[in-house]
Amino acid sequence: MAQIIDGKKIAKEIREEVAEAILKFKDNNPALTVILVGDDPASHVYVRNKARACEKAGVISHTIQLDEDIEQCVLLEKIEELNNDTSIHGILVQLPLPDHIDETTVLEAILPEKDVDGFHPINVGKVVTGDTSGFIPATPAGIIQLLHRSGHSSQGKHVVVVGRSNIVGKPIGMLLLQKNQLGNATVTYCHSRTHNLADFTRQADILIAAIGRPEMITGDMVKDGVIIIDVGTNRVIDENTVKGYRLAGDVDYVSVFPKAKAITPVPGGVGPMTIAMLLKNTLKAFKLLTA
Ligand code: GUN
Numbered sequence: 001m002a003q004i005i006d007g008k009k010i011a012k013e014i015r016e017e018v019a020e021a022i023l024k025f026k027d028n029n030p031a032l033t034v035i036l037v038g039d040d041p042a043s044h045v046y047v048r049n050k051a052r053a054c055e056k057a058g059v060i061s062h063t064i065q066l067d068e069d070i071e072q073c074v075l076l077e078k079i080e081e082l083n084n085d086t087s088i089h090g091i092l093v094q095l096p097l098p099d100h101i102d103e104t105t106v107l108e109a110i111l112p113e114k115d116v117d118g119f120h121p122i123n124v125g126k127v128v129t130g131d132t133s134g135f136i137p138a139t140p141a142g143i144i145q146l147l148h149r150s151g152h153s154s155q156g157k158h159v160v161v162v163g164r165s166n167i168v169g170k171p172i173g174m175l176l177l178q179k180n181q182l183g184n185a186t187v188t189y190c191h192s193r194t195h196n197l198a199d200f201t202r203q204a205d206i207l208i209a210a211i212g213r214p215e216m217i218t219g220d221m222v223k224d225g226v227i228i229i230d231v232g233t234n235r236v237i238d239e240n241t242v243k244g245y246r247l248a249g250d251v252d253y254v255s256v257f258p259k260a261k262a263i264t265p266v267p268g269g270v271g272p273m274t275i276a277m278l279l280k281n282t283l284k285a286f287k288l289l290t291a
Contacts, residue, residue: 003262005150005229007142011272014145015057018279022058030286031060032090032116032278033082037075037101038068043094050092053275059282062088072101076109083111089289090116090282113288116281119166127171130178133288135281140172142273143208143229144182152206152227152262154185160200162217162250163210164191168231172208197221209250219255228256228263231270 022029032054036047047063054061066075075093082091091114097103107115112122118135126134136144147154159176163169169189176185190200192211198221201207209217210231222228232250249266257263264270 002257002260003150005146005262005264005269007146007264007269007272010146010149011142011276013149014273014276015053015279018059018276018283019057021283025286028290029058029060030089030282031062031087032092032282033062033064033088035064035066035075035078035091035093037066037070037094038098040096043096047094050275050278053279054282057279059279068098069100072105075101075106079106079109083109083114086289088114089286090114092117092278114285116278116285118171118281124166124171127174130180135284136175136277137167137171138274138277138281139168139210139231139270140175141277141280142270143168143172143231144175145277146229146264146270146273147206147227148182150262154183154206155181157185157205158188158203159185159206159208160188160190160204161208161210162190162194162197162201163208163212163231164189165210168210169208172210176206207251211250213250214248215250215252217251217256219252219259222256222259224259225261226256226259228260229270230264230266232266233271 034047034050036043051061051063082088091110093106107119110120112120115123115135118137123134127136154176161169161173173187173189176183177187188200190197201221202223204226206227207222208229212232214234214236228251230249230251234248235245236248238246247267
């Protein structure tokens with residue numbers, strides 16, 4: 001029977017650790033500002049959930065809501081203001097941004113020391129070089145914690161990453177490649193253009209599915225004893241549900257489960273870890289900036 005890696009439980013542990021650490025600072029609390037541009041309903045839900053988790057952990061949170069048609073220069077001015085505001089330790093611009101705004105320009109405008117999302121090129125570079133003074137994006141940082149806290153070492157293992165996004169695929173491979181206790185893996189990257197994908201996935205001791213295609217990794221594509229981290233959160237139409245859809249991972253849970261040694265469920269696996277790791281990054285920014 002596969003071990004089900006409980007992301008909800010591990011995320012709660014981390015949120016409690018952050019809350020406890022914050023209590024030690026007495027009346028000085030970390031503060032996070034989230035900028036939300038436009039009316040994307042999913043982004044509004046994410047931002048509300050982030051704010052709620054901040055409040056519970058003792059992180060002061062502010063949300064700045066800007067109109068969909070805001071000019072890019074106004075957004076950049078707002079970021080500059082926050083960069084210079086010593087009472088704010090973390091800045092996060094919720095993605096995606098409207099089409100007329102250049103995402104790279106915006107992410108590069110955030111002071112790297114306040115970039116709790118870890119999307120600034122300085123922080124990306126630090127992930128690649130193994131410089132631990134930077135910020136690791138929340139999802140890959142969460143995956144490392146899920147593996148570690150559920151007792152699965154990556155030392156010497158073959159990790160196959162399916163997906164090459166800047167937010168998940170690329171950084172998780174880099175982190176597991178690091179020469180340290182939480183890394184030391186042999187890493188293979190696969191993606192949507194990989195020929196004979198199953199030839200690679202069948203070699204995985206640890207398979208990380210972050211490709212954004214519902215249930216594409218099936219039981220015949222993995223070996224017995226594999227550890228599965230499913231990053232997918234795909235909405236698929238399901239008329240038997242009240243909402244008319246259900247959340248599906250990138251892994252076909254039913255066919256993979258009997259072969260797996262351990263697996264993350266969707267929902268309740270990687271998802272809950274992201275906010276917990278954002279809180280951890282905000283605490284880190286606070287310590288760095290107030291030391
Ligand atoms: N949109 C979806 N996920 C994320 C995230 O991790 N950070 C930001 N800024 N926007 C997102």
